Amino acid sequence: MLNMSRRALLAQGSALGAAGASLPLFAIGSGPARAADFTLKLANNSPVTHPQSVRAQEAAERIKKATNGAVDIQVFPNNQLGTDTDMLSQLRSGAIDFFTLSGLILSTLVPAASINGVGFAFKDYDTVWKAMDGALGAYVRSEIDKRGLTAMDKMWDNGFRQITSSTKPIKTPADLKGFKIRVPVSPLWTSMFTALGASPISINFAEVYSALQTKIAEGQENPLTLIQIAKLYEVQKYVSLTSHMWDGFWMLANKKSFNALPPDVQKVIAQELNKAALDERADIASLNGTVAEDLKAKGLIFEDVDKPAFRDALKQAGFYAEWKKKYGDEAWGILESQVGTLS
Numbered sequence: 001m002l003n004m005s006r007r008a009l010l011a012q013g014s015a016l017g018a019a020g021a022s023l024p025l026f027a028i029g030s031g032p033a034r035a036a037d038f039t040l041k042l043a044n045n046s047p048v049t050h051p052q053s054v055r056a057q058e059a060a061e062r063i064k065k066a067t068n069g070a071v072d073i074q075v076f077p078n079n080q081l082g083t084d085t086d087m088l089s090q091l092r093s094g095a096i097d098f099f100t101l102s103g104l105i106l107s108t109l110v111p112a113a114s115i116n117g118v119g120f121a122f123k124d125y126d127t128v129w130k131a132m133d134g135a136l137g138a139y140v141r142s143e144i145d146k147r148g149l150t151a152m153d154k155m156w157d158n159g160f161r162q163i164t165s166s167t168k169p170i171k172t173p174a175d176l177k178g179f180k181i182r183v184p185v186s187p188l189w190t191s192m193f194t195a196l197g198a199s200p201i202s203i204n205f206a207e208v209y210s211a212l213q214t215k216i217a218e219g220q221e222n223p224l225t226l227i228q229i230a231k232l233y234e235v236q237k238y239v240s241l242t243s244h245m246w247d248g249f250w251m252l253a254n255k256k257s258f259n260a261l262p263p264d265v266q267k268v269i270a271q272e273l274n275k276a277a278l279d280e281r282a283d284i285a286s287l288n289g290t291v292a293e294d295l296k297a298k299g300l301i302f303e304d305v306d307k308p309a310f311r312d313a314l315k316q317a318g319f320y321a322e323w324k325k326k327y328g329d330e331a332w333g334i335l336e337s338q339v340g341t342l343s
């Protein structure tokens with residue numbers, strides 16, 4: 001929330017305007033330190049040690065320095081402010097100013113935002129970043145904007161998702177039959193695992209560890225880095241390398257609070273959050289090189305699976321036809337222009 005009322009802000013703006021039209025509201029990066037004029041909240045669902053939380057904290061520090069202390073972004077990682085569902089409401093009401101959320105979960109508000117999660121759409125990271133930094137990302141951001149939120153240009157990496165289980169190894173699509181799998185709260189996730197014959201249960205990330213521990217769910221799916229950082233290996237035994245979708249986080253702002261900030265402040269914040277996103281992508285890329293060995297050492301048993309068999313099962317179930325219809329020809333066309341023909 002802004003410390004300053006909108007009226008005070010406008011008054012300051014017009015006073016400055018009277019003094020000298022070209023002066024920015026803040027002499028960015030110069031002058032003595034002072035109390036923050038804007039105290040803002042940034043929240044996420046990621047553990048404190050996840051690169052997403054670490055890089056967000058660094059961005060907050062750079063922003064504070066660059067605005068000479070005028071902008072103080074307080075970072076609340078690890079669901080400190082509630083579950084993803086709670087935090088999305090708080091972002092919309094303005095109680096939170098910035099929130100990183102998976103596009104798939106955001107789709108409960110912005111249906112198009114789950115499109116990057118279509119099963120087996122992306123073959124590798126080059127294709128992901130070309131699409132999300134290009135035409136597909138631009139399309140989704142314009143849809144987000146229509147719903148009162150602002151998405152920063154650069155998406156943050158979550159990763160390619162893999163299925164874990166505590167009860168049995170998942171080797172073929174048939175092994176998913178009746179499998180009680182936790183999925184995040186998102187129609188695309190439920191639809192995809194239903195199409196694969198599983199019994200998906202929607203649970204926010206804040207409750208995943210305990211749901212697995214108490215066996216409310218037998219399994220879940222997440223990128224290896226998150227499985228490691230959130231210690232899900234403690235309550236899971238097998239991991240199947242399905243890479244069934246790529247998932248990333250949008251850095252979202254409440255559009256009204258963001259637009260109420262002076263333009264030069266908006267610019268610094270966007271620049272530093274986008275830089276942090278690129279740093280976070282590089283962190284995940286580097287962790288991806290070592291995480292499988294680390295998880296094996298922790299006792300997880302790895303299964304290499306025939307990915308096309310899972311993709312065929314989705315196709316047979318009518319998954320691609322259904323979602324093409326839901327997203328519409330324009331969105332589907334942009335997706336296919338980036339990843340090739342899907343259906």
Ligand code: X2X
Pocket residue numbers: 045102105158184204205221222223226247
């Ligand atoms: O909820 C999940 O599984 C997580 C952490 O990957 C997301 O934020 C989508």
